[in-house]
Amino acid sequence: MSAGERFTVALIGASGLLGRAVANELASAASTQPWRVVRTARSRADAASVKLDLLDHDAVRAFLGEVAPDAIVVAAAERRPDICENDPALARALNVDALNVIATEARALGAWVLSISTDYVFDGTSPPYLPDDAPAPLNAYGQSKLDGERALLASDPRSCVLRLPLLYGPFTGWNESAVTSLTPAIVKSADAANPPASMDAWATRYPTFTPDVAVVIRGMLEQHAKGATISGIAQWSGDEPMTKFDIAERIARALNVDAKLIAQRTPTDATPRPRDCHLDSGRLEALGIGRRTPFDIAIGGLLANCPDVSSQ
Incomplete structure (x- = not known):
């Protein structure tokens, strides 16, 4: 040019x-x-x-x-x-x-x-x-x-x-990404009246x-x-490298919630997905x-500006 x-x-x-x-x-x-x-x-x-x-x-x-x-x-x-x-x-x-x-x-x-x-x-x-x-x-x-x-x-x-x-x-709805889509279940699991959230601990993601x-x-x-x-x-x-279980733990820390999470070691998706x-x-x-950008910094910034998930 x-x-x-x-x-x-x-x-x-x-x-x-x-x-x-x-x-x-x-x-x-x-x-x-x-x-x-x-x-x-x-x-x-x-x-x-x-x-x-x-x-x-x-x-x-x-x-x-x-x-x-x-x-x-x-x-x-x-x-x-x-x-x-x-x-x-x-x-x-x-x-x-x-x-x-x-x-x-x-x-x-x-x-x-x-x-x-x-x-x-x-x-x-x-x-x-x-x-x-x-x-x-x-x-x-x-x-x-x-x-x-x-x-x-x-x-x-x-x-x-x-x-x-x-x-x-930056998202317009929780389900825009498989990362942020975990958030409502994480927050819900922190309520003593609700069961733990099951999170995949098999596949490694980046x-x-x-x-x-x-x-x-x-x-x-x-x-x-x-x-x-x-x-x-x-x-x-x-x-x-993180599994969805790892991601969920870090989201919980960013939100400062005491989430109850279960590590799922066997794939349950109907659609086959690669492991790593x-x-x-x-x-x-x-x-x-x-x-x-380090994940904890990026996700912390996103969630600091997110809507109230407790109503999701």
């Missing part, structure tokens, strides 16, 4: 858990970066975003043709494993077919695509996983995201997939703070804007891209 030239980013899925964090990070950089960000949302579109349904392929093509972005960040997806397992057609429509449409249009426009994927493309038996390790998803969600990765990179090898693990961050991921994505966009495009597969992950999919972040770290 030449000095003063405008760089346009289409942020697809700007109203979601990750999309909001990316939108905020890019807005904070507006004074130092010559870019404009065009946000899209489906059910939660507002005055600052364009309403866009990814299942409407003609609308997606029209939007991209009108905006003519230099870069497209795809933060929208069907990310709920149980929903994907029960409705694989919907998972494919959002995680594969829509991404394929975006990739095809992006290639025609010369736009770089950065699409978000998941650690669930792996089976969790041989961590840590490098970007080029062989995927082996255990469920429909992981398979749909893997198929989306392959569709994108086959369409344009210059594009990039960013794999991420369990996300948490909770990753969405504002940190937003810093990563900003860094990747900056690389592209200066002609040092990151292509292929990249990964980013928090570095603190720790992602190696070395590729981005070597470029000086990334930030990690």
Whole structure:
């Protein structure tokens, strides 16, 4: 880019858990970066975003043709494993077919695509996983995201997939993240009249703070804007291993509640989940891209500003 030239980013899925964090990070950089960000949302579109349904392929093509972005960040997806397992057609429509449409249009426009994927493309038996390790998803969600990765990179090898693990961050409802969704049960268990809360102590997760991921994505966009495009597969992950039982204990400490928790040592999920999919972040770290906020600091800040959970 030449000095003063405008760089346009289409942020697809700007109203979601990750999309909001990316939108905020890019807005904070507006004074130092010559870019404009065009946000899209489906059910939660507002005055600052364009309403866009990814299942409407003609609308997606029209939007991209009108905006003519230099870069497209795809933060929208069907990310709920149980929903994907029960409705694989919907998972494919959002995680594969829509991404394929975006990739095809992006290639025609010369736009770089950065699409978000998941650690669930792996089976969790041989961590840590490098970007080029062989995927082996255990469920429909992981398979749909893997198929989306392959569709994108086959369409344009210059594009990039960013794999991420369990996300948490500023939220609009407890269930936006599998981390914050534990909170109401934790608080309820502290009441002597209620039974203990059962928490998974089998699968190891790496909770990753969405504002940190937003810093990563900003860094990747900056690389592209200066002609040092990151292509292929990249990964980013928090570095603190925890089970949901561990997460629950730390949430209880942050809330200063005496929770009664039971460690569940055998998986009970109807949808199969991998045991440990720790992602190696070395590729981005070597470029000086990334930030990690300690979990206790991040969750403490989130819960200090949360609504009263006792009424949930």
